[in-house]
Amino acid sequence: MTQDDSRQHAPATQRNREPILAVLRDVLPAQGLVLEVASGSGEHAVYFAGAFPNLIFQPSDPDQAALASIDAWAGESALPNLRSAIRLDATAPRWPITEADAILCINMVHISPWAATEGLIRQAAQLLPVGGPLYLYGPYRQHDVPLAASNAVFDDSLRRRNPKWGLRELEAVAELASAAGFGEPEVTAMPANNLSVVFRKA
Template sequence: MTSPDLRQYAPATQRNREPILNVLQQVLPPQGTVLEISSGTGEHAIFFAPHLHPRKWLPSDPNPSARASIAAWRQHCPTDNVYPPIALDARDPVWSVEQDELLEPLQGFEKGEIGAIANINMIHIAPWSACLGLMAGAARILPPDGVLYLYGPYKQNGKHTAPSNEAFDQSLRAQNPEWGVRDLDEVITVAQTQNLSLLKVVPMPANNLSVIFKRDE
């Protein structure tokens, strides 16, 4: 659903935003900027940011309509610690936050201020190459001890954690054979190849998980 002012709405956001915020408050660095990959509607950004001062929040999405929604939410719920949304595709070998000329609209932003990356409900609704790109980008951008936060459904030990997740996986693969609920062990293995160590896994409502990685020194 899209309102006349371009704001889009994702019903799941209303259900998961407070549990996610609770985890973020525990695991994020105490300052710096959180780069959100695949921000979608922008509802998470405008909800999290006021609770995360003095940290700043940088939303991004490869989809122009999503960026328009993020901008509309940012205008509707103004807060001084959310940057304007940027175009960023996790699969790109060089992200826009690594290119000075693409960051000129972000007044006051400096590349070195990103201390964490958040990625909510993307890996299963994207090709596996997006997960690979996400891990590679996190390895390039995060400082030592920087945090990568993931949220969504995962298989564990090669098995679905609930019948609802299995049905969801089947529906995703029916829409696009490249999509699907990922096996957590495979995600962790990819992260390890990029110098990212698993910090913790937190069970979340509706059979989802928060998965937190830390960039090694």
């Protein structure tokens, strides 16, 4: 048993947090509020809040168990720039937050219905200032890049779990973002056939 058994552990966070951090150092503003959508266990929120003490981090998730985990991790870290988690469903027509200087969304787009990505981009366009970044991380399909075998297997497993899940075409996400007022994506190849994708509010 851990000290607080409401804390969840996502092994992938240990593997990807350093590569993500390296990208975020060139993406996040010097100060302001960073909203993390679909924070999951909360381990990323704690790690990034510790790495960027001049930024305020607002974690969120639609799942009650995840919210408890986030707050348990946050409580243990005692970071002054990490807020309590808020319940946020990306598909909701209204979000419980009115503005953000940057938005992070790690490993949600492929493990949620397409409506969640639509909601994420629609709300990000309303919350972010001009130039504000929307950072996405995860595996994607790309028209001009063969799908890695491991990603094909992962995609199949996701669709078996829920037909509304699965790897999205990066071009489709970019088209959605463009229609909402974002510029072209800044794409960085990441370990394990993932991508960092940054859209900036035009």
